[in-house]
Amino acid sequence: MRTIKIGLLGLGTVGGGVVKLLQEHAAKIEQTTNVHFILKRVAVAHLNKPRKFSLPEETILTDQIDEVLNDPEIQIIVETMGTINRARQAIVQAIYNHKSVITANKDLLAIDGPKLAQLAKSRHVDFLYEASVAGGIPILRVLSSSLVTDQITRVSGIINGTANYILSAMVSDNLSYDKALMNAQQKGYAEANPVNDVKGIDAANKLSILSQFAFGKALDPTNLNVRGIDQLTSAQLASAKQFGYTIKLLAIAKRLSNRLYTSVGPTLVDNNDQLAQVNGVQNAIAIESNALGSSVYTGPGAGAKPTANSILSDLAAAANDILNYDCGNAFNNYHSELTPSTLNNAPQSYLITIYGRSTRPVDSIDWQNETSNHNYWSGLTPVISHKKLNLLLETIGNDFAVSYLPVYGTVKLQAIKEVKQN
Numbered sequence: 001m002r003t004i005k006i007g008l009l010g011l012g013t014v015g016g017g018v019v020k021l022l023q024e025h026a027a028k029i030e031q032t033t034n035v036h037f038i039l040k041r042v043a044v045a046h047l048n049k050p051r052k053f054s055l056p057e058e059t060i061l062t063d064q065i066d067e068v069l070n071d072p073e074i075q076i077i078v079e080t081m082g083t084i085n086r087a088r089q090a091i092v093q094a095i096y097n098h099k100s101v102i103t104a105n106k107d108l109l110a111i112d113g114p115k116l117a118q119l120a121k122s123r124h125v126d127f128l129y130e131a132s133v134a135g136g137i138p139i140l141r142v143l144s145s146s147l148v149t150d151q152i153t154r155v156s157g158i159i160n161g162t163a164n165y166i167l168s169a170m171v172s173d174n175l176s177y178d179k180a181l182m183n184a185q186q187k188g189y190a191e192a193n194p195v196n197d198v199k200g201i202d203a204a205n206k207l208s209i210l211s212q213f214a215f216g217k218a219l220d221p222t223n224l225n226v227r228g229i230d231q232l233t234s235a236q237l238a239s240a241k242q243f244g245y246t247i248k249l250l251a252i253a254k255r256l257s258n259r260l261y262t263s264v265g266p267t268l269v270d271n272n273d274q275l276a277q278v279n280g281v282q283n284a285i286a287i288e289s290n291a292l293g294s295s296v297y298t299g300p301g302a303g304a305k306p307t308a309n310s311i312l313s314d315l316a317a318a319a320n321d322i323l324n325y326d327c328g329n330a331f332n333n334y335h336s337e338l339t340p341s342t343l344n345n346a347p348q349s350y351l352i353t354i355y356g357r358s359t360r361p362v363d364s365i366d367w368q369n370e371t372s373n374h375n376y377w378s379g380l381t382p383v384i385s386h387k388k389l390n391l392l393l394e395t396i397g398n399d400f401a402v403s404y405l406p407v408y409g410t411v412k413l414q415a416i417k418e419v420k421q422n
């Protein structure tokens with residue numbers, strides 16, 4: 001049996017999970033990898049912070065990242081600190097020091113993933129990040145192994161555990177938004193700054209990574225039109241429920257010829273759709289592909305042990321590559337030239353909610369369903385063009401506050417092509 005020494009940066013929710021699983025699953029890890037892992041050094045920000053678990057006796061705790069990165073005995077660095085700049089610096093230094101790197105840092109990967117992967121390849125070390133998308137669901141490995149030869153046409157994901165937890169708690173347990181967010185923070189699901197979770201930015205970052213694996217095109221998350229769940233109203237949640245839908249924060253990427261259409265935001269999902277049944281911290285990724293057809297991958301999208309499990313699967317893969325002198329292969333090799341475009345401009349069906357009015361606003365639309373009370377009126381449009389939506393919002397918005405949400409699965413992409421050609 002070989003011994004491999006590892007260094008861990010960060011000992012919070014995810015780093016703590018890594019330490020616990022390394023201890024709890026030690027026997028199986030050794031048997032299946034044929035490696036005895038030693039956690040040699042762990043870096044934290046606050047050396048004296050009380051921790052709920054103890055480190056192995058041989059592990060050295062430090063608040064100096066460099067002591068971990070520059071230890072010549074350490075062959076694999078696991079980065080679970082978060083933040084962008086400090087983590088980038090550490091990962092680059094680790095790669096230059098010929099250490100394989102494992103990270104869960106989707107914020108950094110969405111910006112610099114391809115560059116860091118290239119650097120790792122050039123230095124013949126592994127760079128793996130299964131935990132960065134959908135926490136515990138092994139979706140990147142599925143895409144880069146089981147589906148590697150299939151032609152994927154659409155990926156639709158509930159890929160932020162915090163947002164899904166909040167939405168489920170608000171609908172099923174009648175919790176307020178603030179209370180639900182606080183619970184998600186206490187459970188370790190939310191980011192240190194939960195703004196990215198509730199504003200859809202975390203989902204956009206993950207969609208960028210997913211898209212690279214599914215379509216060979218890493219998206220620039222800052223160019224995606226992203227909406228969050230923080231502006232949803234109780235009227236929208238109640239109307240959706242009454243019409244037989246559930247509101248989910250969905251990240252979608254759909255390929256049509258050489259274009260990749262994306263959207264990230266709260267979306268009505270029909271209660272009969274599998275995605276509508278995914279509650280709490282669970283995530284789900286629904287994939288449409290040419291050979292396999294429809295497949296859905298679900299599991300916990302955040303939290304200590306599920307996320308740590310993804311990290312340990314990377315650890316086993318990195319160790320295997322070290323044993324076989326085969327480090328430096330890209331986690332995913334797929335590249336294709338696709339033009340990013342927005343799904344939001346495509347014709348689709350919408351939930352329109354008007355506040356301070358209880359009667360139907362416009363009769364020229366064939367409303368599919370409607371409801372009202374003394375505070376608001378809501379209606380479901382048929383599939384309408386984006387132009388028609390804007391006209392409708394403008395007409396209503398002159399007199400009343402109005403909001404809209406798209407309905408999942410109603411997009412007519414062919415129509416957007418025709419509009420463009422005309």
Ligand SMILES: NC(=O)C1=CN([C@@H]2O[C@H](COP(=O)(O)OP(=O)(O)OC[C@H]3O[C@@H](n4cnc5c(N)ncnc54)[C@H](OP(=O)(O)O)[C@@H]3O)[C@@H](O)[C@H]2O)C=CC1
Pocket residue numbers: 009010011012013014015043044045046047049063065080081082083086104105106107131132135188189190191192301302303304307
């Ligand atoms: N939480 C989750 O469910 C998931 C998180 N992720 C990602 O994993 C990463 C970690 O998340 P999470 O564990 O929740 O974060 P936490 O905030 O719980 O933990 C961060 C850890 O990093 C340490 N740290 C921060 N800055 C430094 C520094 N400059 N030097 C050394 N250590 C430092 C902290 O030290 P100290 O404890 O002393 O303060 C802490 O132990 C993030 O990139 C996150 O996006 C990915 C998937 C799921």
Ligand SMILES: N[C@@H](CC=O)C(=O)O
Pocket residue numbers: 132134135159160161162163189190191197202301302303
């Ligand atoms: N804050 C993230 C953690 C996992 O990526 C989430 O809630 O999904």
